[in-house]
Amino acid sequence: MKILILGGTRFLGRFIAERALQNGHEVTLFNRGQSGPELFPEAEKLIGDRNGDLEALRGRSWDAVIDPSGYLPWSVAESAELLAEAAEHYTFISSASVYDHLEQPNIDENHSVGKLSTERIEELKKLEPQQAIAENYGELKYHCEQEVERVFQGRSLIIRPGLIVGPYDFTDRFSYWINRIAIGGEVLAPGRRDKRIQFIDVRDLAEWIIRMVESKANGIYNATGPETGLTMEEFLHKCKETIGNKVDLVWVEEKFLLGHEVDGWTDMPLWIPDSMNMPGFLTVNIQKAMDAGLNFRPLAETIRDTLDWEASRTVTERKAGLDPDKEKAVLNDWNEKGL
Template sequence: MKTKEAEVAINEHYGELKFLCEQEVERAFPEGALNIRPGLIVGPHDFTDRFTYWVNRVAKGGEVLAPGRRDKEIQFIDVRDLAEWILRLVEEQRTGTFNATGPDSTLTMEKFLEECNSTLENDADFVWVDEQFLLGHKVEGWSELPLWIPDSMYMNGFLGVDIQKALQAGLRFRPLTETIRAIREWEMTRETAERKAGMDPEKEQAVLKDWQQRAL
C-alpha cells in the first residue's frame, strides 16, 4: 500500500512530465505560444464513455450507486465550449498557458447527478455508498465509476483546478442541461452496445445489495 507521501510525489512527478511538452513549445516559439491544459473533455461523440455513463445510468432509472462524498467537487468541459474558445484565442493571437475546464462555479457530484435526473425528467434513486466500502468491493474509481476519484488517492487538485485565468480570457460555458441532453440524444443513435467505462449492472446491483444489508 502506498503512503500518502508516495502518492503525492507520484502526482507531482506526473505533473512535471505533463508540462515538458509545453517547455518544448515555448523553446521553439520564444516570441510566444498558446498552451491549453484541458480537463476532462465531454460531449456528443465521446467514445470514452466517462461522462456518458452517468447520463445513461440515470436515464435507466432505479437505484443508482452514487460514489463516496456527496459534496466531492468535479470538473469537466464540453468539447464545443473548449473548441469555440480556443478558436477565438487563435484568432486574437493570444499567447500564454491556460487551465481549461469547468464549470465556472463549484459543481459537486450530488449536484451533477441531480441535474442529470432533472434534465432527463427521470426518477432515479441515488444510493450514496461509502468510499471504503466501495474499495473493499474492488470498485475502481474513474473507470467503473467515472468522475469519482477516491479521497485516499490524494488527488484533490485533479478535479479542482483554478480556471480564473481562462475565465478572464473569455472562456464561457453552456448550461449543463444542454450537455446532458446532447449526450443522451447522441447516445440513442449509437449502434454498438460496447462501452469503455462504467460499472457492470450486475456488479452494481451486488454492491448495492451488500451495502443495504450492511445498513440494516
C-alpha cells in the same frame, strides 16, 4: 485566417475544425485520413502521419497551427520545427494531467508539473507510442509543451484542459452517468455527496480556443469548468432533473466501495476516492481562462445533447462505468447490511 489543424476529425479536434469553419477561416486538416474522412468537405485535407510522415506539410504556410493530437515530445518537436517558419502561431492542446503533487485544491498554471529524465524519455522512445503514452501521459504532455515553447518562443498558446465531455466523447466517463440515469432504478452513487468534480463541454472549449487563436494569444491556460464549484450530488441531480427519469440515488461509502473492489475513475467515472489524496485533480483554478473569455453553456444542455448523441451510437463496448451486475451486487450487499 489560414489555420492548419493536426488531426481535426475526432472529438475536440472535430469541434475545433467545425468552429474555425463557422468563423469563416480557411482550414487545412492534416491526418491519416482514417477517422471521419467524410467530414468537412469544405476544408483542405492533407494525408500523412504526424509520427514520421510530414511531407505533405512542406512548402506550405499558415497563419496558425492548432495541435490537438500531440502526445509524444519527439513527434511534437518534429512538427513544430518543420512549421517554425511556415506559421506565425502554434496552439498546443495539453492536459491538466501535467500537474503533480495534487494534495491541495485550486491548482493554477504555476503549480509544479511532472517531468521526465532524459534517460526515461529515451526509454519511452523505444516503446510503441500507445504504450509510452499510457505509462507517462501527463509527463509526456508537459515535455510536448516544452518543445512547442522552445520552437515558437513568444508565439505559442498552451491549453491545459481537464475532462472534456459532450457529443462524440468516446471515453464514456461522462456519458456513463447520463446513460445510467436514463435507465433509472437504484443508482449507485459513490462516496461523499459534496465531492467536487470538474469537466467542460467540448463545444465551449473549442469555441474559446478559436477565439484565442484569432487573437494570437500566448501563454498557458487551464481550461475546464464549470464557472462555479460543482459537486457529484449536484451533477447527478441535474442529470435526474434533465432526463426526467425515476431514479433513487444510493450513496455508498468509500470504504465499502473499495472493499468491494469498485475502482474510482474507471468503475465510477468522475469519482476519485479521498484515500488517494488528490483533491487538486478535479478542482483546478480556471480564473485566468475565464478572464480571457472562457464561458460555459448550461449543464442541462450538455446532458441533453450527450444523451441524444448516445442514442445514435452503434458502439456497444464501454470504456468506463460499473458493470450492471456488479452494481446490483454491491447495492444488494449495502442494503442488506442496512448501512
